[in-house]
Amino acid sequence: MVYDFSVVVEKFPIFVPAAIETLKITAASILFGTVIGLLTSFCRLSKLKVFYLPSTLYITVIRGTPILLQLFIVYYGMVGLVRLDPYPSAVIAFGLHNGAYISEIFRGAIKSIDIGQMEAARSLGMTGFQAMRRIILPQAVKRAVPPLGNQFIIATKDSSLASTIAVRELLLKSQQLGSSTFRPMEYLIIAGIYYLIITTALGYLVHRLERRMAVSDRLG
């Protein structure tokens, strides 16, 4: 037998620190990306060019170039200006990357709320800000949950790219152990199982959240 799958079981636990590193990069870039995304979506919805144009440029550039290139630009390209460690580089690059996609998710969700909601809120005398915070956003966030969950799963998988700049996360760990023991497949499978566990758990959490938020839609 070419493969020895007992290695998978035996070495599975030693990947825990790497998995935590993967979770850390993912969580930080999701958090960072959500904040940027929310702000950018407001800019994109603004009628004012000072907000609209830069935010549109940002989204066009991020969505139109490879994420690996973006990571390299932050890690290698910025060297002349500032020297960043691998971990912060990954968080910045992935945060900016996710921010662009999350912004479009929020923008779509906000735009999908019936115009009558804004009108009803304003007709009560609410300011635009109050109407957004109290009436539009709570409904929009609910609609954004499924696509956000999807984006978070993508972000988890994309975090593996950080292995290329020596962040000690799951993929790098499996590559290192794989080449030093001449058993790449076994270690790659271990990494794969960890990714599956993380993304499945994330999918389940999003599903739960979706159901909990659907209370007001439920009929009698």
Place this chain on the structure above:
Amino acid sequence: MEVAGLYKSFGELEVLKDISLTVAEGEVVVVIGPSGSGKSTLLRCINFLEKSNAGDVTIDGRLIERKEKTINRMRQEVGMVFQHFNLFPHMTVLGNVIEGPIQVRKMKKQEAVLLSEELLEKVGLLDKKDEYPAMLSGGQKQRVAIARALAMKPKVMLFDEPTSALDPELVGEVLGVMKELAREGMTMVVVTHEMGFAREVADRVIFMDDAKIVEEGPPEEVFNSPQNERTQAFLSQIY
């Protein structure tokens, strides 16, 4: 309340041509006319949900300046009821009604709840206060929407085709609440196709066609002996 020289166009399309209208305190004005005649736009221009190109709105002797702050303050005095209810689906019935008083009038929650329960009682829906709008019928939704507008204690109520989206058997309950309001002396401007309501409740009927007020007068005059031929044509199509 007074509207003077209101003009509004969407690009080439003129939807309001020099509309002037005075509504006295406690008066019920019903606006009728074919679709596309500018009735709804007139209502929406009164509380600036639509920005008119020219013209002034005066409420309670105060000219409404076209400034965000003034408009927001004015809207507290002018309740609006929409064709499609526009209840806030993520809030309970009670939540919908207390929202305005708490957020805009800065009322204490307890006080807002008391006021809102009183209003829900009035529209006959106190027992539904903890339900979400999705569980209500169209007629019930519209009655909640009326309670929500009333919770701001407005001086004027605007109704934009409040029964047009309802199943026929649900129209009566909404008109009933509106009649009650009229009897209590609320100043109301109602855009509707309910001619029975106009006849019974209106102090004055306004017929609009082609972006203009074509004819106005007490309901018996407008309905029984319309002067303008377009009013005649419109009414003969309905009856």
